[in-house]
Amino acid sequence: MPRVIIVGGVAGGATTAAQLRRIDPDIDITIYEKGRDISYGNCGLPYHIGGEVKERDQLIAATPESFMERDIVVRTYHQVTGIDADKKKVQVKDILNDRTFDAEYDYLILSPGGAPRTIPALLDVPQAFVLHTLENLDEIKAHMHNKTIKHAVVVGGGYIGLEMVENLVHRDIDVTLVHRSENLYHPLEPDMSAFIVDELAAKGIDVKLNAEIVEVVGDTVTLSTGEEIDAQMIIAGIGITPRTDFLRNSNVVLNEAGYICVDQYGRTNYKDVYAVGDAIETSYQHLDHPVNVALAWGAHRMAYIISNHISGDKAARFEGLLGTNIIRFFDHDIATLGLQVSELDSYPHFVIDHKQKNKAGYMSDSVPIHVRLHVSKSDGKILRAAVVGTEGVDKRIDVLAAHIRLGGTAMDLANIEVAYSPPYSSPKSVLNMVGYKAIEKMKKLKE
Amino acid sequence: MPRVIIVGGVAGGATTAAQLRRIDPDIDITIYEKGRDISYGNCGLPYHIGGEVKERDQLIAATPESFMERDIVVRTYHQVTGIDADKKKVQVKDILNDRTFDAEYDYLILSPGGAPRTIPALLDVPQAFVLHTLENLDEIKAHMHNKTIKHAVVVGGGYIGLEMVENLVHRDIDVTLVHRSENLYHPLEPDMSAFIVDELAAKGIDVKLNAEIVEVVGDTVTLSTGEEIDAQMIIAGIGITPRTDFLRNSNVVLNEAGYICVDQYGRTNYKDVYAVGDAIETSYQHLDHPVNVALAWGAHRMAYIISNHISGDKAARFEGLLGTNIIRFFDHDIATLGLQVSELDSYPHFVIDHKQKNKAGYMSDSVPIHVRLHVSKSDGKILRAAVVGTEGVDKRIDVLAAHIRLGGTAMDLANIEVAYSPPYSSPKSVLNMVGYKAIEKMKKLKE
Incomplete structure (x- = not known):
């Protein structure tokens, strides 16, 4: 029975595991996930803070236990630290027990995702958070429970930043949005995104453009402009970098930015090593032009293709992506x-x-x-x-x-x-x- | 300068005229419209009764006067009663002056539309209306102004019927919907449309299925079931028939149901006679299967194609229709x-x-x-x-x-x-x- 190892148990990895099991009741599947949780809807995290997702657990599609019941082995707090694709094995660090072991595979599926970027001034700031995982959500909720948040700062005017601003406002928290350039929401051309500043003003939300946080002392946030803001919570949403350092010493081909290159079946340069999710490079669907799209649609589509391909159905092919995306910002x-x-x-x-x-x-x-x-x-x-x-x-x-x-x-x-x-x-x-x-x-x- | 005659000045005819003038400032255009008005949005008529269209005149896209200013000759109350396509002329009845004359064309565009069906029991009933034209709307509004409408009957559970029910309810008028078969809204399969009966019940709207009006005396409407309903207004929405009787003695080819057959340029069997709108037969876009679709999208598309074709641009072709349609019924x-x-x-x-x-x-x-x-x-x-x-x-x-x-x-x-x-x-x-x-x-x- 072929052994499948999946690195990373969130969107891409968990979906591939579930699909593989659906197609093949017998195939041997193990997920190594470095974090606490698997298979949650991380796109929904901001909406639980705002209240549109009533219950936290609604965000969880599968648990280690529910996967175990389907005979999918899940090892949380297990980080894959290296791979040897020629010998078909991975090196795994059991984080809680601080031990390392090797595991062999017939098929390897890489779904490491991205790591949220940070800024130096926020390191070791107790009220500074990112919102990337369910653990992050729980930390933020605990912080909001334990401390009265009169004012929050959101760093970054990208989609996570805008979603966070809106959802904090829905919680009746005063927010200042700090954005390092002139124009908010860079996926949109500046003249089209200009309305966002008006919308922020209309909602009474403070925005600091061309500004960065340089220091946080206590509740006082100092900006590069010299301004000081009182903030009991800071949430940074300034993008991700692919979490592919563990592949640097392997022969799996990455592009210059560190994204994993894959073919139309989701395969890397190794025919038994696949990759899915935010850390892959693909091509635009309509143009011969490389792109990486850290969005859920592509991860779900690739999960389908990989699971079918491993199961012997080669009909489904990844067509590349248009990068179709949408965000809601108030109205x-x-x-x-x-x-x-x-x-x-x-x-x-x-x-x-x-x-x-x-x-x-x-x-x-x-x-x-x-x-x-x-x-x-x-x-x-x-x-x-x-x-x-x-x-x-x-x-x-x-x-x-x-x-x-x-x-x-x-x-x-x-x-x-x-x-x-x-x-x-x-x-x-x-x-x-x-x-x-x-x-x-x-x-x-x-x- | 070529002379274009357009028969019918509502959606298809008016749009073709406007487009032709936009493309060619000099071409000679005359519209004969048997009714009072041209170029109004008849899909919007029910929504003015319900109040979502605030002003009646918002429904009017162009008037005879505004067309005249663009050098489009408009003759309202002029009905084309026959055509001689071999001699390239039409017979026109000037209704108000009760005279008839011939008019010659180089290109003829037929946009006669449909005639709303009626039922015998509603003939000569003063409170019975259809809602097909702006004149109909004005009649209904005058009736609603002059008489207290405690209860109305809508005949027919098709799209006009359902839209009328909803819009009368928005006016706080009690409504009974009378529908002659078991299933409402026949474009939908019966098991999918069953919810409409529940929705009517939830809104407190009376519905009589498998029923027809057999007699109206004063305000008393008698149904085929023997039931009597008190109604100060009756609106029938039971479909249309193509208004092509005037073509019966011409050699323009009609299908068995009386719809005008056209090619991909909107041409009839005569290369200088085009047709557009509710009275044409076309083909499904995705299948080699004839269809007539009395909806606005196709009329506007065909108006573009015909006006370009007459002006010498043969690139645009009518692809047939999918019959894409939608109605709103309350929520x-x-x-x-x-x-x-x-x-x-x-x-x-x-x-x-x-x-x-x-x-x-x-x-x-x-x-x-x-x-x-x-x-x-x-x-x-x-x-x-x-x-x-x-x-x-x-x-x-x-x-x-x-x-x-x-x-x-x-x-x-x-x-x-x-x-x-x-x-x-x-x-x-x-x-x-x-x-x-x-x-x-x-x-x-x-x-």
């Missing part, structure tokens, strides 16, 4: 897909910018949606899309994702027969109109 | 596309039935969505889709429309990289899961 929805703005330069393109009501304009609750496409001049391919609004943004980005995946161009958007009724769309929907604009633009380019 | 959204249930027999198929929360299940406001696909056994093509829920239905039907249009199969739905964040989806979205179920089903069929 707004913000979604993008495709290339980052910084990656667009090497692709000759034009821009379609379009604002239209989300439903028939005569409906009293209609609201505007703003769509911006970056479109390849040569063939009309949609290189990048950004959509912002207060209703119906998720619909438009998902339609774009389905459309681009099957080769649909910007012009072709005119042809999508959306469901029209006044509460949902105009007869020429937002995306149809974007398509018509692209057709006009292309005609002009050819003149 | 529910109901959407379908593709074949009618009654048309499925000739296509060997299997059914995927799937219920899943619209967003991460741990979010306290997550609600279920029900998706049912009818899938071709031979190739996995999605023949028909139905989606019901209280949130996010419009997103799923639009994604399906985009997906099917570009040849995506049911299995292929697993690959759509939707935007995931807990407020919007699960990492494996509703449609992804439908795809995974289809993959399993297909595997079993091949075993």
Whole structure:
């Protein structure tokens, strides 16, 4: 019976284990997880703080015990510290017992995820946290229980930062958002993200742009601007780095940034070593261009592909990712897909910018949606899309994702027969109109 | 300068006229409209009665005067009573002056629309109305202004009927819905539409199934069941028939049901006679199977194609229709596309039935969505889709429309990289899961 070792038991690893077991009742599966927990919905962590997820345990999809019942061996507090892919074994550190041992595999699945970045000034600050794991959540909840939080600082205006701001406000905590550059939420082009500052102001949330924390003494947070802020809690959400140091001395190929390179079956350069989750490098789905996307959709898709591949079904292949993403920020929805703005330069393109009501304009609750496409001049391919609004943004980005995946161009958007009724769309929907604009633009380019 | 005559000035005709003028500032355009108004949003009429469309005039996209300013000649109360396509002229009846004349064209665009069906018992009943035109709306509003409406009867449980029920309830009018068969809203399969009866009951709305109006005397409505209902207003929404009698003696080809047959450019069998709107027969987009879809999306798309074609741009082609449609009924959204249930027999198929929360299940406001696909056994093509829920239905039907249009199969739905964040989806979205179920089903069929 083949032995499968899985490194990391959160999203990618746990899902692969569960799928493998579903396909094959007999295969030997062991998960080594360096932390306390496995298989929880870490995207949901901020929403438990805000109260939209009522019970903490709703975030837990599987426990070591429930996996054990399905004959999946789970070793928590066990960190894989090295691998020997030629000899097909891993080195495991049993953290609680401070011992190390080797374990042999027939198939190895790497799902180490990312490590949250920190800043030096927050090291050893007792009220400073990240929110990356269920353990982090429990620490934060305990801190909020034990201490009166009059004011909190959130560091970083990315998606974790914005979600934390919103959820702390839902808990009636005063928040200051500290962001080191001029523009919040870098997945969005600066002119489109400018509304976030207005939204923060409208909600009475203090924001410090072009600022960093340089020192924390007691409850006093000192910024690089010289300002001092009183804060009983600090939460940093400033991105992750792939947790792949343990692979540095192996022959598993990593890219320059440390992400694990995989093929369409999720295999590394070793045919029996797979990788899944936030620490892999893949390619854009619509372009021959490498990308890493630390989001759950790709992890779940790759888990399916790897588990099927190991079980002998080679039909499912990973198509790469568009990086489709969305966040809610109070009343707004913000979604993008495709290339980052910084990656667009090497692709000759034009821009379609379009604002239209989300439903028939005569409906009293209609609201505007703003769509911006970056479109390849040569063939009309949609290189990048950004959509912002207060209703119906998720619909438009998902339609774009389905459309681009099957080769649909910007012009072709005119042809999508959306469901029209006044509460949902105009007869020429937002995306149809974007398509018509692209057709006009292309005609002009050819003149 | 070519002369264009357009028969019918509502959705299809008015949109074609406006587009033609936009493309060509000089072309000669005349619209003959038998009614009082042109270019109003008739899908929005019910919502003005309910109050979601605040001002009646918001429903008007263009007036005869505004078209005249753009050098589009508009003749209202002018009915085209016959055409001679070989001699390229139409016979026009000037209704107000009771005279008839001929008009010659180089291009003729037929947009006659449909005539609302009636039932004999409602003929000459002063409080009985249909809601098909802006004139109808004005009549109904005048009636509601002049008479106290304690109780209204809506006839027909199709989309107009359901929209009218909801909008009258929003006006605090007691309503009885009379529907002649066992099942409401026939676009949906009976077991999926059963909830509508529960929803009516929950809102305290009386419904009479398997019933028809046989007589109205004063305010007393007598049903085929013998029941009597007191009603100060009766609104019938029981479908339309194509208004193509004026073509019966022409050589323009109609199908058996009286719909005008057109090609991918919107042309009839005469190369200079086009047709658009509710009275045309087209083909399903995904199947070689005729269909007529009396909805606005197709009319707007065809208006674009016809106006471009007349102007010399032959690039845009009508791809046929999926019949993507949606209605809101109180808190529910109901959407379908593709074949009618009654048309499925000739296509060997299997059914995927799937219920899943619209967003991460741990979010306290997550609600279920029900998706049912009818899938071709031979190739996995999605023949028909139905989606019901209280949130996010419009997103799923639009994604399906985009997906099917570009040849995506049911299995292929697993690959759509939707935007995931807990407020919007699960990492494996509703449609992804439908795809995974289809993959399993297909595997079993091949075993």
